[in-house]
Amino acid sequence: MGALATAAVLVSLLYLGLLFALASWGDRRAERGRSVIANPYVYTLSLAVYCTAWTYFGSVGVAAAQGVGFLPVYLGPTLLAFLFVGFVRKILVIAKAYGITSIADFASARYGKSGTVAGLVTIVALVGSIPYISLQLKAVATGIGLLIAHDGSGAVLSGLGADTALIVTLLLAAFSILFGTRHIDATEHHQGMVLAIAFESIVKLVCFLAVGVFVTWGLFGGPFDLLDRAREAGLGDRLGFAGTRLTAADWFVLTLLSGLAALLLPRQFQVVVIENLEIGHVKRASWLFPLYLLVINLFVLPIALGGLILGGSTREADSFVLALPLVHGQGWLALLAFLGGLSAATAMVIVETVAVSTMISNDLVMPILLRVGALGLANKPDLTRLILGVRRAGILLALLGGYLFFHGVGEAMGLVSIGYIAFAGVAQFAPLLVLGIAWKGANRNGAVAGLLAGFLVWLYTLVLPSFVTAGMLPGSLVAEGPFGFDLLRPTALFGLSGLNPVSHCAIWSLAVNTGLLVLVSLLTRPSDLERLQAILFVDVEQSRRTPRLWRGEARAGALQELLVRFLGRPAADAVWRTEAARRGRPLEPDEAADAGLVERAERQLARAIGAASARAVIASAVRGETVGPDALMEILDETQKVLEYSRRLEQKSNELEAATAELRRANERLQELDRLKDDFLATVSHELRTPLTSIRSFSEILLDNPDLDAEERAHFLRIITSESERLTRLINDVLDLSKIESGRMDWQVAPADLGEIVRAAVRAAEGILTERAVALEVAIPAEPAPVVCDRDRVVQVVLNLLSNASKFVPKPGGRVRIELLRKDGVFEVRVEDNGPGVPPAQREVVFEKFHQLTGDLNTQKPTGTGLGLTISRQIVERFGGRIWVEDSNLGGAALCFTLPIDEAAPALAA
Amino acid sequence: MLERRLARLVALALTALVLLNFPTLALVDRAVLGGVPILPFYLFAVWGAVIGLAAWLIERPGED
Amino acid sequence: MAKRVLVVDDEPNIVLSLEFLMRRAGFEVQVARSGGEALKALEGEPPDLMLLDVMMPEFDGYEVCERIRARPDWNKTKIVMLTARGREAERERGLALGADAYVTKPFSTRDLVDQVKRMLEVG
Structure with missing residues (x-):
């Protein structure tokens, strides 16, 4: 060297x-x-x-x-x-x-x-x-x-x-x-x-x-x-x-x-x-x-x-x-x-x-x-x-x-190629880790399935080809696929080709891994402990206080033995000193370990030998049941129930509030109705007392003054008669109205001819009109005007309009015109007069109860009941029509109403 | 203001991902300066820039 | 000199009967058919007593009563309110506004005449 x-x-x-x-x-x-x-x-x-x-x-x-x-x-x-x-x-x-x-x-x-x-x-x-x-x-x-x-x-x-x-x-x-x-x-x-x-x-x-x-x-x-x-x-x-x-x-x-x-x-x-x-x-x-x-x-x-x-x-x-x-x-x-x-x-x-x-x-x-x-x-x-x-x-x-x-x-591969194999391998942890801290639904079965599948895909698509490169396996495996199955070629799985082998492997393995993790997690039920751990991990910031996991009987001494065995004497003693300090007294070997102690012991063990082992070890030492999953879930469920209960309470109180508001509205409405009814009764009482007053006064006058001359007597008696009639009309109208409003009116509904109805009303009104010297003009076409209604009630409406009109026209020179027109889908009846008319502001008010049409008061006060138009409106609307006031061609008011055409009438079909 | 800082860093990571990947790289790859592709210079420049930006985002005072 | 009575009502037949009754009782009778007419009639020489209907168009009896009591020179006129509305609250309202008596319709003609006579200290 x-x-x-x-x-x-x-x-x-x-x-x-x-x-x-x-x-x-x-x-x-x-x-x-x-x-x-x-x-x-x-x-x-x-x-x-x-x-x-x-x-x-x-x-x-x-x-x-x-x-x-x-x-x-x-x-x-x-x-x-x-x-x-x-x-x-x-x-x-x-x-x-x-x-x-x-x-x-x-x-x-x-x-x-x-x-x-x-x-x-x-x-x-x-x-x-x-x-x-x-x-x-x-x-x-x-x-x-x-x-x-x-x-x-x-x-x-x-x-x-x-x-x-x-x-x-x-x-x-x-x-x-x-x-x-x-x-x-x-x-x-x-x-x-x-x-x-x-x-x-x-x-x-x-x-x-x-x-x-x-x-x-x-x-x-x-x-x-x-x-x-x-x-x-x-x-x-x-x-x-x-x-x-x-x-x-x-x-x-x-x-x-x-x-x-x-x-x-x-x-x-x-x-x-x-x-x-x-x-x-x-x-x-x-x-x-x-x-x-x-x-x-x-x-x-x-x-x-x-x-x-x-x-x-x-x-x-x-x-x-x-x-x-x-x-x-x-x-x-x-x-x-x-x-x-x-x-x-x-x-x-x-x-x-x-x-x-x-x-x-x-x-x-x-x-x-x-x-x-x-x-x-x-x-x-x-x-x-x-x-x-x-x-x-x-x-x-x-x-x-x-x-x-x-x-x-x-020896056959570059450094980086080898490194990439490792990269793609550990990337298989990504789905279970990332989803594990973000999605509570990820469970053990999903993690195992995903990881295992991803691992196998990795072995097949990346590790296997590296053995081929090294000449340890035949090259045909990569070139042609196993047994010649082209689709199963390790570096071009299912035809995904043109990629670097590493990205090819990463795409396939991570897709399979993630897909299976999600799919299996959705399809299988997690155990209670998994659910708990999922919550502890995903919501870690909220659940730093770990729930007590153990309930059961363990002697402190037994736990100490465990710690000594797994951590060694010095470390175990250190833990025990901390526990003693926490309590302010040494722990007796025979004393029952509380849940906190058991949990801390488990934590210490986990630091040495990991969570899974620590759990197994503690389970072997703690006699009696562990708290486990079931009891724990009970606790969690209890919490859940309390939460649910309070949520429901809140909901209830919201409902109550809403109900109260509704009640208040209903009450206000009732009070309003009550006030209206009161007003109505007071008005009815007033309207009844007025003719009664006249009747009683003149009766007493006649009784107390036998010396009256014949003409005066006759005059007073006529007053009594007319006031009595007025009283009768009033009572009839009030009864009608109350029947209509309470829905107890007995309507006689049948096909009818509105033209015939108007003519009948005109005949009935002729007396009053002649008496008041009113010129009546009638324009009713000859052909039938089929409608569906209660004939008598509609006659009453027309009569009421005619009598109203006759009250307001000038005397002499009064003119009333009644007309029947066919319009779009309806027949319209118009009663026009040359009276003072109704100012626009009053045109809705006139249909209110007891609204007296106050015309020119030079004449006698009108003798209507103040209910006629109200009742007319109720009747017309009952049969799908409309009633209103507008200006008349004659210079006064026009009271008009419509009724829908009876399309089923044979006269129309012809 | 941890949340804001967090959001900015995530935005930075996404921006960097876009700048350092296709199709952005395809645009840069066409440019040649003095007979040499500018791609390597671009990559290092952007890399340095995003690091600087991250440092600025993290180290500037007064946001926690 | 005969005492003067003003009859105020919008109901012609009631006016007629009251006019007849008051004449028979020996009073001088004046008639008004509305609140406005009544106030007009008071200008000049106010009557000794008014029979005042409450429910009238334009301004009603209460308002007329209030206006009369607001004028010191009309203080001597006695006011009898007539109403077809018999509720206690309305009676009190009338009296509070300065009416001297409150009579509910329909009334006994004799009682009314007696009351008017008493108030005017005649007979």
Whole structure:
């Protein structure tokens, strides 16, 4: 091994040692309560674990082959970061409220603390992580290989090539185990680790920029020179969109996928959510993180173009960052470049394996072990060692998986292609996560169905073809479809072709995943616990006070034993001291644990072993029923009922108010009617008393004055007679009106001839008219005027109009004209006179009860009852007609009424 | 005024999505400056601009 | 000198009967057929007593009564209100407006004549 390679190994070991020291220091500071990472800058730098060897080496590779095609991977997270304050903040609130330890735990807790969901998410995360880890291994191994090759020890290289990767793998595994599994509590923040990866983010940024500056200004005369040379080399086209060899849809889908990955990749969820110390940090990170991405990508194109101009091929472009300084004799810069790549890779591996191994232990292995009663695990005195052991095994598993993938597939593929497989894999969490915090209706069955289907589509459309690329499966599978089924071609499913395989996979898998999640959720009933958890997650701001989940008998001592077993003695004692402080007295082992204690114990356990396991553990220890779902739902239902009741009360009171208002209106109306009736009675009384007064007065006068002369006697007697007649008329009219108004009138409805009716009325009125010397003119056509009515009543109307008219005409010289006309659909009867007429303002009033038409009072006061027109109107309207007053051609008033023509009359049909 | 800030950031994210995707990119892609497509410069410029805008939206005082 | 009585009513037959009764009782009788006519008749020499109908067109008996009582020089005229509306409230209203007596129609002719005589302190 040459000098450079040796130096690289030494520097790497030193670097890892430095990281370890840094992490230990960070942890110690945290233990003393003087955190060095509690600020948005370290938080931002920790998010930059997003930039791995993929970014460091792979972006240049993509840029060399596809120009700006590497950019969606960073534009997506930029857009996501803008949603930090909204969307991601809610996830953080939920995670903190419920002690979430990983994305699998989050999903499980949301879907009724389901072990199935937790396990499934863990498997998908693990399977998705393996190619991604292999990418890091490949990058580091390739880097070391390059350094060794440069030293010229070719023989050593060919023998060591594969071993390098294995050595790197084992070294990283050991380092991650040392790093990641020092604590049992998975929610307790790994402050040392965060500090270390934040430091690594600075290292990789500085190193990459150094290489970029070297290429741009060292190998070329600045960016413009570089551009000129690129154009001369015919590379100009590569910078256009055509150079990306992507479609518009690919560009969009890759942006979306990357945005999702920046949150959903196990390591991203770890740093964004689990390791977050203060929710407030996301604010500044939401623009600082994109800024970091922008800066680290500034020199990707220059390095790629520079490498190509200087004779590199696109196939080797993944190693331009390292190769360019190396080829140009900059040994120390090459070493720096290698160190940057190493830092990018180690940061990813550390966080990813910590996240994945936590999931493996908490969400996959422990729940299974705890459920296998034969192991008697729940009764083992100390489980912390077991849990840590499982996590260590998980780390080793993930790294070895990565190594195997690298060997089987990774060597045949570019770094970025491998990364995209992981992106599309973890994107399968998006539907259950996004819908999970936004839609209460999403349930466990839907989540499982969607995730499982999305996962399978992902395996089929993206992972399977990668095995084909690696030559592990026959090429015909992709080219022709399985068994020659063209529609089932993995990269052109059901004929969806022309897309980049990654967007093809993303479109199909996410569509199937989301569709099934929604569909199955709508079709299946969630359990009560799922409903509860859904409410707790979706309405997290309102339901921060978690309902008590346990009711039942548990001794405090039993709980303590559990905590000791799962958390270890010191942690359990700490919890117990807090409980004692809360009560102000130590807890007796035999005392009954209240619901609050049980719940807090469960919470503590969940922090260590996840929600699903904690629930199983507590269930085993708490004797008696759990509160569960049924009782809990009872409580919820009770609340619901109270709410419903109060809603109904409110509704009732609104109804009451409305009813009261209606009653008030009705009462007002009644009072109005009563007043009208009173007025009517008073008026009737007045109208009756007036003729009575005359009758009584003159009767008494006649009685008391027998000496009156004959003429005077006769005069007085005539007055008595006429007043008596007036009284009779009045009584008849009042009776008629009251019958009509109360609907008790006995109408004799039959077809009749209006002409005949008018003639009959004229005959009856002749007496009065002659007496008053009124000249009557009659204009009635000979042909019949068929109507349907009560003949006698209509005669009464016409008679009334004629008698009215006769009262107002001048004496002498009075003229009345009665006319029957046929108009549009009606017959109209007009009674005109040459009297004083009715002023327009009075034309409606005359139809009111007891409205006396006051004409010229030189004559005697009219002797009408004041009810005639009122009754006439009632009668006419009863038969569908209309009655009104207008000006007369004779100079006075015209009282007119209509009745509808009887269309069924035979006379008309003829 | 967290709500307003939130709405503005979402609007910014949507604007950025439109500016950094098709069909906007198709318009930009036609332009060539000095024999080199301006697409890469456009992408970085817009990217930087939206980050600046986000920083301004988040960091300016007096809105919480 | 005979006392003078003003009969105010819009009902011709009632006017006729009241005129007859008052003449027979020895009073000098004047007739008005509306409120307006009644007020006109009061100008010059006001009568000693008025028989005033309440329900009349234009302005009614109450209003006439009110106007009369507003004039100090007409204070000596006694007012007997006649009405076909027999409600207690109306009677009180009449008396409150300054009427001296309130008679409901139909009335006993003898009682009315007696009351008028009493009020005018004759016979």
